[in-house]
Amino acid sequence: MVRNKSQITILYVSLVIYTALLMFFCTKSSPLYITNDWPDANAYFTMGKGMMNGAVPYKDLFDHKGPLLYLIYGIGYLIDNTGFFGVFLFQVASMSLVVIFSFKIAELYTKSSKSSAVIALFVPVMILAGGLYINGADLGGGSPDEFAAPLIVMSLYFAIRLFKDKKAIVSGHLEMFAIGLLGGLIVLLKFNIFAFTVGLMAPLFIYLAVKQFRIFLKSVGFIALGFVIPFIPYLIYAAITGSLNDFIDVYIKFNMTYASTEDTNLLYTLCLGIKNGISIIINDYFIHFIIIAFGLLYFIYSNRKNAVLNISIFLSFALLLISLTVKFWPYQFIPAAVFCIFGYLAFYDLYKKIKARLSSDKTPLNKDRNKAGGAIIPIFTILLIFTFTVGNNGLIAQLLNRATNINPNPSQQEIANVILKDTKENQTMLEVLSLDSGFYTAAGIVPSSRYFYMPNVTFELYPDVFISQYEDIEAGINKYLVTSFLVAFTPELEQQPIDKNNYGQKIQNAISKHYELIYVAEGHYYTDGRIQYLYRRVD
Incomplete structure (x- = not known):
């Protein structure tokens, strides 16, 4: 011994x-x-980053893990702000x-x-x-x-x-x-x-x-x-x-x-x-x-x-x-x-x-x-x-390895570069009906919306997250929106209340009314084959 x-x-x-x-x-x-493009890790990073910038977990930003995890990620953020x-x-x-x-x-x-x-x-x-x-x-x-x-x-x-x-x-x-x-x-x-x-x-x-x-x-x-x-x-x-x-x-x-x-x-x-x-x-x-x-x-x-x-x-x-x-x-x-x-x-x-x-x-x-x-x-x-x-x-053995050099500038960084060209006060963003895919991390942005991503829950189980994202889009709280779908407007839904059957289209209607498409990026690695769309608020 x-x-x-x-x-x-x-x-x-x-x-x-x-x-x-x-x-x-x-x-x-x-x-x-x-990059670490696992959505859960990015959500934790966003929570920790928010915590270190004055946002309060659970109150200002929503995620359902323990506060110790956010402290770990928050200190990690202080060491590396965007990685x-x-x-x-x-x-x-x-x-x-x-x-x-x-x-x-x-x-x-x-x-x-x-x-x-x-x-x-x-x-x-x-x-x-x-x-x-x-x-x-x-x-x-x-x-x-x-x-x-x-x-x-x-x-x-x-x-x-x-x-x-x-x-x-x-x-x-x-x-x-x-x-x-x-x-x-x-x-x-x-x-x-x-x-x-x-x-x-x-x-x-x-x-x-x-x-x-x-x-x-x-x-x-x-x-x-x-x-x-x-x-x-x-x-x-x-x-x-x-x-x-x-x-x-x-x-x-x-x-x-x-x-x-x-x-x-x-x-x-x-x-x-x-x-x-x-x-x-x-x-x-x-x-x-x-x-x-x-x-x-x-x-x-x-x-x-x-x-x-x-x-x-x-x-x-x-x-x-x-x-x-x-x-x-x-x-x-x-x-x-x-x-x-x-x-x-x-x-x-x-x-x-x-x-x-x-x-x-x-x-x-x-x-x-x-x-x-x-x-x-x-x-x-x-x-x-x-x-x-x-x-x-x-x-x-995965392509995410830097040695492969397939794409050292993934879609997260592409979209972040577009947003960061805007003035500081306009650098606000929401990922719509999506897990946290790393766009907040790449751009170094603390979300303005409490429900900054979509957890794995149904509308019936937890409608707040769906309704809140819809209301934030209608109110134009965020200058930019990132979606994995092209939006389309459905006039007949305008007078209907949001529910489990129409929330997706209601959100698309809100985007159509207040935002315009400005950039398209192709996903890689975890988001391989997925097209990411960047919308900007029309002021």
């Missing part, structure tokens, strides 16, 4: 450098790629924490720094996998689930360290506090993932409440203290900006509506999550399933005398999976992919046992071979893991 501080520092720095190189190839936020390099640095830091704490978890069991480091390097393989982190031209990094991954790994580390020794439960105030703090950060990032923390700590709380009630009360106190701390600065901010009700309406109420199925109850939603979770992990992520399932079963068997630890690990994964799969998108599986570490630990333990059985052959020739391969084998192993991770991710 690594014992002195200098060795630990060198090891951690090496892991960070490895992770930075890995992320350089595996995320669209990297300088290697022309994702700042966000890339946060992604490197996030994945570095995943790798470092995976190493620390592995070291609790292997007692070998070299073996633990190799196990830790395998963890990003499944997190960054194609179909999960990248899905064709879609996705590409920067999701709240990605930033939740280190919080999951760190919580697992503190819980395992706490549960491994029953004596540690009595004196483990720091671990309790840390788990509470991480739980609070999870809630402010994406609150449904907090189901993981509930599953992780519920068995311990039940055990302590029955066996050692005084320690139970202390533990609850330390976890509660840690949990509350992240909320204090945000609640102060929300109070100053008068946005607490907006936070509740959007982040809590909207998300509960958005994630639910109409005319269903909690029991149905729970059963749906279980059904979807099993189906998705077996059908879409079968290799993940094999590694995680084998790892958890092996872990439970190996620690069969520690029932509290076993139940906590299993329940935390089960509740996390259910919370992620009620309404599922591929990147949401990223926090669950962290549990692959238990599979790698199981494979290592089996390898060690097999090696021990075969170690009877100790000829001088074998000793010489082991000595000669002492440096070559670790280097080759690291290169092999690195190459496999990048290849399994697959982003490097």
Whole structure:
């Protein structure tokens, strides 16, 4: 094991450098790629940019993720105003924490720094996998689930360290506090993932409440203290900006509506999550399933005398999976992919046992071979893991890579260049009936409209966003509009109120009356084959 501080520092720095190189190839936020054109990442960037320019999340700009995510993107914006390099640095830091704490978890069991480091390097393989982190031209990094991954790994580390020794439960105030703090950060990032923390700590709380009630009360106190701390600065901010009700309406109420199925109850939603979770992990992520399932079963068997630890690990994964799969998108599986570490630990333990059985052959020739391969084998192993991770991710093979030079000036930049030629006061824009495709990012514009993009909701579920965009267009709030359709005027709809059947045409009528087409750009990469139309208000 690594014992002195200098060795630990060198090891951690090496892991960070490895992770930075890995992320350089595996995320669209990297300088290697022309742009991160994933709409969700651009919406988060727009929210963070707005936050840093005085716009209040939920109140002035609408999106339904947690305020911690917007803070991350806001700081990223301060580093790079019209690109994702700042966000890339946060992604490197996030994945570095995943790798470092995976190493620390592995070291609790292997007692070998070299073996633990190799196990830790395998963890990003499944997190960054194609179909999960990248899905064709879609996705590409920067999701709240990605930033939740280190919080999951760190919580697992503190819980395992706490549960491994029953004596540690009595004196483990720091671990309790840390788990509470991480739980609070999870809630402010994406609150449904907090189901993981509930599953992780519920068995311990039940055990302590029955066996050692005084320690139970202390533990609850330390976890509660840690949990509350992240909320204090945000609640102060929300109070100053008068946005607490907006936070509740959007982040809590909207998300509960958005994630639910109409005319269903909690029991149905729970059963749906279980059904979807099993189906998705077996059908879409079968290799993940094999590694995680084998790892958890092996872990439970190996620690069969520690029932509290076993139940906590299993329940935390089960509740996390259910919370992620009620309404599922591929990147949401990223926090669950962290549990692959238990599979790698199981494979290592089996390898060690097999090696021990075969170690009877100790000829001088074998000793010489082991000595000669002492440096070559670790280097080759690291290169092999690195190459496999990048290849399994697959982003490097896409045309978005700067090396292809297909179009270093995509439609987002083309349209931004047109808008930025206008005077500063006229640099206002709205993407109509569209996800945030990156036009706000390229132009460096903070939206004037609260509903600056179209979330994945129906008119029946959330009519406000459709009606608000229509009203903003009628009022001419924005000088420029970006659409992915040519508008046409339908006179007979003018006297009709906007509804689920006519909202698209009503919006087209409003554009026809107040705006003129001035520029057309062909989409590339994520928007490949899509024509983008730029309209300017007629004054």
